[in-house]
Amino acid sequence: MFIRTDDKITAAQTAVFLNNTLLGAGILTLPRSVSQTVKTPDAWISVLLGGVIVMLAVLVMVKISQQFPGQTVFQYAGRLTGRFIGGALSLLLILYFITIAGFEIRTLAEVTLFFLLEGTPIWAVILPFLWLSTYLVSGGINSIARVYTIVFPISIMILLISFLLSLRIFDIEHLRPVLGNGVAPVFAGLKSTVLIFTGCEVTMTLVAFMQDPKQAVKAILGGLAVLMGIYLLTVVIVIGGISIGSASTSTWPTIDLMRSFEVPGFFFERMEFPFMVIWLMQMFCNFSSFFFQASLGLSQIFKLKVHPIIYALVPLLFISAMVPKSLSDLFALGDAIGRMGVVLFLLVPVLLSIVWLIRAKGLKQHV
């Protein structure tokens, strides 16, 4: 394989990039959050519906980005709304990315400390990941995309094997009745299922890096469909395995599902360890994505070189990861990030699209 230096990625790489940005800690906590809000076994319908809603939202982001080929949101926001407003919007977006990055790596550390490395200080878990990520991000989007294409198939394979083996405790009765309490619970669940797609704002920079931006809709929606399929499978398997009651009381329901069975004679008797180890890579990818986005944004707004910014962000990200004092703080932060995501969606892509429509179609200006 030849090594590209032109900072462009293919459609397939875009889809994988999107998946590795969004598919992380959500899979460990989603069955709990959705069970708690839906309270009936219809949780999976909420996931489907949430996925469709997010797809529509992302479609808006792709469409507006396609109007400015080769430019990221940090660049075209300024062109559309003026430097001041555009800069402010971009800074909000960057703040948001830094918060998610901190959240992801903190979740990674919390899971590791609880199940794998009890007694290791938290900084000793976070720092190596942070340094490694710095190295990866400084390589630019091509290196990142290549790492993701290696990690993604491995983590999906382990996830599917774990789910397959968990079928021994799967009971379809746990998923019945369908719509027993009407559709109201399904809509209540949207609150938590839309949140698991937070971070899909990266679409607005990803399109700029695409070799062929015309394929953006196909690549991004395809990536989201895969993601939605994985989330749907997770919710069905976890609730079918340990039931809605157990899923809503457990802190990490997906890991508890893996801990609920043993496979004597198989290569691994306990699936939670290989699963968690692999999933750490996935969360590392999440973190790297947001790290990359934040550094890219800062360098584009202030027209600075990207490398010094990457190094300057390292301590900031560490602080961002250490801000939550406890696990409940962390989960509260997760919810806050979700709400921020909704607000940002209204502020950035929707607002920009409206401005673009007025200026380009209404006033016939050339932007």
Place this chain on the structure above:
Amino acid sequence: MCRRILVLLSSLMILATQTSCWSSKEIEDLALYAGLALDTAELSPTEQKLEEQGSTYTKRNRITATVQVVPANSVGGIESTDGSVSPYMNVTGTGDSVLEIFRQYSILRERPIIGHHLKVIVVSSELLKQQSMNQLMDFVLRDNDIRPSTMVFISHGRAEETMISKQKGVIPAFHIRDMMRNQKRTSKVLAPVILSKLDSFMYSKRSYALQNLVTANGEVEFSGAGVIKGNTGHWVGALSQEDTECLSWLTNRGQSGVIKTYDWSNEPITYEVKSLKSKITAKVDGDHLSFDVKLTTEGRLSETWNEEEYPAATHLPQKAEKLFNKRLEQMMQSLFHKLQSDYKADAIGFSSMLKIQEPALWRKLEDHWDEVFSRTPIHLEVDLKITDFGSFTL
């Protein structure tokens, strides 16, 4: 050149820091426990003497917890063949917090105990009259070492006695776990209830049955089941072996077992279940709720002590079918009677059928379901078919 050496040296140094694990603990230095028994408080002789010397802490004696510590090498399946030393060691403590009792072992033994390999939890029915299941299981559900795949049992006598075996080289906790495999041979062994399932029972506040253990003479037997009432979490009564078998059949968790009855000449005649399906349907007629239970089973006439009439003789299958039919009905009615009138607890799970079939009605009855269940009529229909007579037709 100098630069190259510097790079080499620093990479070697980094390598040296990479190969170890901060939190590693040698497995030989840990005491793995495979079984946990919870009993009503009763100080062991050692504890009594220790307390006489003033060795105690602030506590109320409410439970006695016994953990079965096994040597690290027996966990992987290789059990100690050396018969001279007991392959396990039971440690007992009394107090009112499971975790505190566990930590107390650390001032008694040299190795810290660790719960990764806990397989079996046995709770005595006596204790479950005093404390609720939710209280007792709270710690094991929260702990990060103990796996939700741990099975939970009830003991008729003291639970710590189930952790003792007379046979040399047998670890009782593993023995109990392995006996679950016999579920293939008899439906008197209930499907295992693991911690995550127990958690969902407790969350939905439904009543349930747990496999009962009886000990005699250093032997442990699976016998019947204990019923735990959902809204209180207390033990309300026991089910006999036949009741337990019926429970397995009704919940479609058992496909095996025998039905024995006495024929027209008062000789035993035995039917071996080859397949059994149960279908529970909720019937709502205005405000009136009832359940239809339909059992369909096929099997083999496997044994008869009646020497005069051979099984294949023309009228015998029909006659025998009728007898077995009646017997199965009797067994079922006895289970229904116990659960409805004596214990007022729906351990069979009619509630989940109602939840699926009539969700709107279920929401109305949810809060006082066990009460409603005890008044709900159950219509039973048995369809039993003898398909063959084994390899002995004449």
